[in-house]
Amino acid sequence: MSNGSFPPEPGRRGGTLAIVLAALIPACFAGWLLWSSVGGAKDDGASGAGGTGAPTTSSTSSPPPPSSGASGVSGAPSPSGEASGDVPGEASGKTLKGKVVVIDPGHNPHNRDHPSQISRSVDIGTEEKECDTTGTATNSGYPEASFTLDVARRARTLLEARGATVRFTQDGDRPYGPCVDERAEIGNKAHADAVVSVHADGAAAGERGFHVILPKSVRGGGADTSAITVPSRHLGERLLDRFERATGSEPARYIGDGSGLDVRGDLGGLNLSTVPKVFIECGNMRDSQDAAELTDAAWRGRAARGIAQGITDFLNE
Numbered sequence: 001m002s003n004g005s006f007p008p009e010p011g012r013r014g015g016t017l018a019i020v021l022a023a024l025i026p027a028c029f030a031g032w033l034l035w036s037s038v039g040g041a042k043d044d045g046a047s048g049a050g051g052t053g054a055p056t057t058s059s060t061s062s063p064p065p066p067s068s069g070a071s072g073v074s075g076a077p078s079p080s081g082e083a084s085g086d087v088p089g090e091a092s093g094k095t096l097k098g099k100v101v102v103i104d105p106g107h108n109p110h111n112r113d114h115p116s117q118i119s120r121s122v123d124i125g126t127e128e129k130e131c132d133t134t135g136t137a138t139n140s141g142y143p144e145a146s147f148t149l150d151v152a153r154r155a156r157t158l159l160e161a162r163g164a165t166v167r168f169t170q171d172g173d174r175p176y177g178p179c180v181d182e183r184a185e186i187g188n189k190a191h192a193d194a195v196v197s198v199h200a201d202g203a204a205a206g207e208r209g210f211h212v213i214l215p216k217s218v219r220g221g222g223a224d225t226s227a228i229t230v231p232s233r234h235l236g237e238r239l240l241d242r243f244e245r246a247t248g249s250e251p252a253r254y255i256g257d258g259s260g261l262d263v264r265g266d267l268g269g270l271n272l273s274t275v276p277k278v279f280i281e282c283g284n285m286r287d288s289q290d291a292a293e294l295t296d297a298a299w300r301g302r303a304a305r306g307i308a309q310g311i312t313d314f315l316n317e
Helices: 010-037 115-119 144-161 180-189 229-247 288-294 297-315
Strands: 100-105 121-123 128-130 165-168 194-201 211-215 261-264 277-284
Touching: 100 144, 100 180, 121 180, 144 165, 144 194, 144 297, 194 229, 194 297, 211 229, 229 261, 229 277, 229 297, 277 288, 288 297
Parallel strands: 100 165, 100 194, 194 277, 211 261
Antiparallel strands: 121 128, 211 277
């Protein structure tokens, strides 16, 4: 009211306000657009789908740890029946396509019912020996013949999964035998790349461990192992290594020099073989500690894996 001023007329006030608002609204809208475009209103950890606020997972995030029963944990069964990580350096993926493996399950569960047939003599080249025997057993009565069939069947499954053609000398499907000379002939006729005869020993109580029997270089009658002694030793060494690692068993100290390798020239299955062949005595059935392992299905699974991996290593040399 001072200085001689007069209040503005009402019409002029409304016009001025409209002009100011008209200038401010576009400027504010332009500022909001600029702020949104540079991400100033972004939700921390929110998904962009519908603005729900649900957390997203980065493509570089580590997966959650597996649960205690998950497949793939060391020692857990895999779909193929093998344990993952229980054999250090195991190369189970190596192919055996085109390879022929003969597994000879020692003895036959029905031999005991045919004493006269299995006791007859056969020529093993250097001498004559009985056709076959019943094998040994644990003190509780678990037969070697049952053990050898179980381990052999498990090994067959693993080898066939790797592409090998696997043949048996007997699968519990014969009335008895076959005799030791026929067992050798089965591997020869199959032109096998490797033959393994599976056994368990019947040594004195207190003697523990496993061992692999290699063919001695012999010539006589129908026996001539000169061409197979070297490759058979390689096969035996691979079996020794893999079996020890798979089962945790130690080589027997009661046989040979404790190396786990024993060379013999009195076994028809070796003497008459013309293809690489070894025996493996997986443990001593007459020792209580070894017997506890031999009668355990999980341990037999590890024994089969050791045998299968030893054969695989040999055939991929």
